[in-house]
Amino acid sequence: MDPDIEQSTHELLLRLAGRLPDQLLWRFRDWLGEGAMGTLARTLPRSLLKHRIDLDQTEYRLLVAGLIPHGADWHQVSSTLGVDDVSENRYTFTSSAPEWVNSVDSVSVLIHATLRGRPDVGEVRQSWRHVGVVGQGTAKRVLLITALTGLPRLTGELQRVLRVLGDEEPSVEVIPPRFDLPGYHRAALADSELVCVGAVAGTRLVAA
Numbered sequence: 508m509d510p511d512i513e514q515s516t517h518e519l520l521l522r523l524a525g526r527l528p529d530q531l532l533w534r535f536r537d538w539l540g541e542g543a544m545g546t547l548a549r550t551l552p553r554s555l556l557k558h559r560i561d562l563d564q565t566e567y568r569l570l571v572a573g574l575i576p577h578g579a580d581w582h583q584v585s586s587t588l589g590v591d592d593v594s595e596n597r598y599t600f601t602s603s604a605p606e607w608v609n610s611v612d613s614v615s616v617l618i619h620a621t622l623r624g625r626p627d628v629g630e631v632r633q634s635w636r637h638v639g640v641v642g643q644g645t646a647k648r649v650l651l652i653t654a655l656t657g658l659p660r661l662t663g664e665l666q667r668v669l670r671v672l673g674d675e676e677p678s679v680e681v682i683p684p685r686f687d688l689p690g691y692h693r694a695a696l697a698d699s700e701l702v703c704v705g706a707v708a709g710t711r712l713v714a715a
Contacts, residue, residue: 509576513539514683516547516573517659519566521680525596525691526560529647529676533666536679540663544577552583561589596690600634600698605646614648614672619703621668622652628661628705629653634695636678649678649695655707658683 516539523532531554538547551574555562562570567588575584604612615633622631630653635646648669654661658681669677680692688696 512544512573512576513659515569518683518686519569519573521682521686522566522689523560524678524680524689525598527554527558529678533676536659536662537666540659544574548574548577548579552579552587555587556583562587563589596694597638598691598694599637600649600695601637602634602698602700604635614669615702617668617672618650618665622705623703625705627655627657627707629707630704631702632696632699633702634699636695647678648674650680651692651695651699652679652681653684653707654681655684
């Protein structure tokens with residue numbers, strides 16, 4: 508796959524976190540990790556329109572760069588460009604796990620074993636996402652990882668791990684260096700905890 512197309516699509520899906528439904532976002536990321544660009548080109552623009560998710564100029568350029576070369580419908584793609592500002596993050600985050608998570612968190616243990624000291628991986632953190640008041644409703648684990656190469660494939664790998672462990676709609680945010688973090692990721696990082704560190708130094712995740 509063309510690395511520029513891969514990077515554009517990965518960054519677009521990062522920017523859609525917290526806006527596109529989880530059950531769609533993880534699947535789109537899985538397809539990207541598998542290189543199924545034709546499937547993404549057919550389905551992603553249509554899903555954005557169906558869920559009334561407007562793109563800003565930067566996101567629109569990423570969509571065009573990533574999916575038009577693989578046959579995305581021009582009319583659908585052009586219809587995703589919004590006239591209003593992108594909506595603000597509607598979630599709150601906490602670094603502490605909810606009560607239903609065991610004192611020995613098997614997911615964190617496995618992620619630690621998988622990514623600690625791994626080449627091309629920097630810092631690995633996690634946060635817990637809530638809708639509305641913390642403690643009311645379901646909390647969702649969000650992984651935040653810096654990596655230098657193979658971001659879509661690493662995302663797909665970790666999504667499969669989380670699904671095996673019971674998270675049917677995993678939230679895995681693999682972030683490239685010098686990425687301008689959206690509000691969703693800044694909020695998650697502001698209330699997150701360190702899981703482990705890979706082999707790459709100097710890639711600490713910092714919430715602006």
